[in-house]
Amino acid sequence: MQEPEEPAEQTQVADSPGPRDRRPMDSLFAAPPMVEQERMVEAILFASAEPVTIKELGERMPHGCDPAEALAHLRKRYEGRGVQVVRVGDAWAFRTAGDLGYLMQRETVEVRKLSRAAVETLAIIAYHQPVTRAEIEEIRGVAVSRGTVDQLIEMDWIRFGRRRMTPGRPVTFVVTQNFLDHFGLESARDLPGLAELRAAGLLDNRPSPIGGPNEEDDADALEAGEGQSELFED
Amino acid sequence: MQEPEEPAEQTQVADSPGPRDRRPMDSLFAAPPMVEQERMVEAILFASAEPVTIKELGERMPHGCDPAEALAHLRKRYEGRGVQVVRVGDAWAFRTAGDLGYLMQRETVEVRKLSRAAVETLAIIAYHQPVTRAEIEEIRGVAVSRGTVDQLIEMDWIRFGRRRMTPGRPVTFVVTQNFLDHFGLESARDLPGLAELRAAGLLDNRPSPIGGPNEEDDADALEAGEGQSELFED
């Protein structure tokens, strides 16, 4: 019985060329033609159930490729087709066209029904992100249960964002790429009615004039004014 | 990422009309245009967790559709694309185009030191080329495993030289240009002799009890000089 860490000799596989060897282009040569790059992006996006970022595409494609341009071509090619190239945050994925959902009953994934508290909390996080727990509670006027947040995190719809630079450095919540994917949103900017809500001032975290029922949140609320606007900075 | 959401509980979402309600065509009406049928097949094949038969396609598409024809169109459309509509048994599925398979592989490169057996074999070939396997074994005093030679060939550090014009016409090994490049040598003749190694402090300076390995080495070098010239002929 030999140790598995036996010398290189035996372990070396000699009978199949490494995958790289089949790669048609070498980095020394010019990048593949755009049509070919488009095929590559097509293959990669098709293969993955998860959205893939431009960066990831670039890492997987031969050197010198322009995944962004190839993607733009691909997107155009699939316009109006049964599957679409959709943007999910800063990533891309193939998804079936929304109007054909009725054909896919068999594939329907049953989504756990969320409680009203969870749905509202999710919406508040999406529209006000990054948002602290205290801010969520101020908006809903009721304490947010631990279970609600846990459930949303577990579903990978929300995650922790940066800490707020206010006393106590409270943690903030933001929505995830998976959230965008699930709801077919290109970005959090595309949330339905976001512009109207902002125009109506309903996304402002207006500080309560002293003595409001939620005074403990004032500190946060003041600073939170930036709210969703932060989203547009980065 | 759908998996985590699907847990038991009471599930089915209630907040939108049942999928059937959105079915645009009723069996009473004419079948959708072929382009539309093609979209349907595209979406179904894409979303299905396993290959789909024509029969299943027919069952899922509106009444009056011709899934076989739609599939034929779709196949044609994907010809030469990054993904292909392929037949799996009597069913159909999307698959990555064969030539792009390498994109689906993520390589983890692990750098390992060449085994001692391989280093020694390589060294003998470099110093004595062209050299037969029997000669290598004689010099090393142990049998040379097939794996070692294969490994060195695969690394493109050695290759077959001319056959020796002796009984059995044994094949010889020589080092490659790639070998010279890797080790930064102009030619195999530039390999230092033992005396030089010792002078450079690269070897233990202990005197040898039996004879001088140095002289022996020089003799080799002399004899090898002529052998190695073969390297540059072809």
Added chain:
Amino acid sequence: MADDEPELPLSVADRVAAEALVVDVEGFEGPLDLLLNMARTQKVDLRQISVLELARQYLSFVEKAKALRIELAADYLVMAAWLAFLKSRLLLPPDPTEEGPSGEDLAAHLAFQLERLQAMREAAARLMARDRLGKDFFARGIPEGMERVRKVVYTATLLDLMQGYARIRTKDEFRPFVMDRDKVFTMEQALERMRGMIGFAGSWTDISSYMPEGWTEDPVMWRSATAATFAASLQLAKEGRLEMRQAATFAPIELRQKKDAGQGAGQTSGGVLRVAPEAPRREGQD
């Protein structure tokens, strides 16, 4: 129940609503939720609701709940107190000497909170009504996962190569470094050897005749054997087994068995060591 509210005549619908509230207090997610629900009964844009009216509604709700001995959570009561305060602010003419926000400011903020909560609920509903992944649109059913290919790259340096070659060509000398013991004659070995031989040394003999065979050619071995033999001699002299003498500096050292040796430890002091006073140990050192 609603009829003991003379100053605020309620419509039938309002009364039904109010009753429903009392019965169904558990169904509300806190005071703000309840207030929002009450505000809706005003059937106006939330921006135009009468906060005063709302405060009255809420306070009467709390009164009724108390009358019905329904336990209200603390925050319902905190809200009631705050609304009572707000109501007084709104009803009394503003006192110019008083600090702090006016009743109108407070009322406006409450209206804002209600409007915002309402907006978030609508947004949530719109969100949940969107086409959703796995329900209305779908990801690839047979994802082709990334295959992990482990590629091992072997490497060697020129030094490895040369050392490898040297290893073969100098197979006999090339070995891992260990302390060389084969040219060392230990004192234990010397003692053992001399214990066996000393019994036969009746007369003075040169110490060199006790040197082990084969250890006199190689200078390294010779040095080691000499030192060990000399040290062993000293040990035996100390034990009273032999006598040593040296005629002069650098003169040969001679040994002989001590006559009454072998009588055990009691004799230790009987050992005789006669040496020249100056540097006797030179012999052994070298």
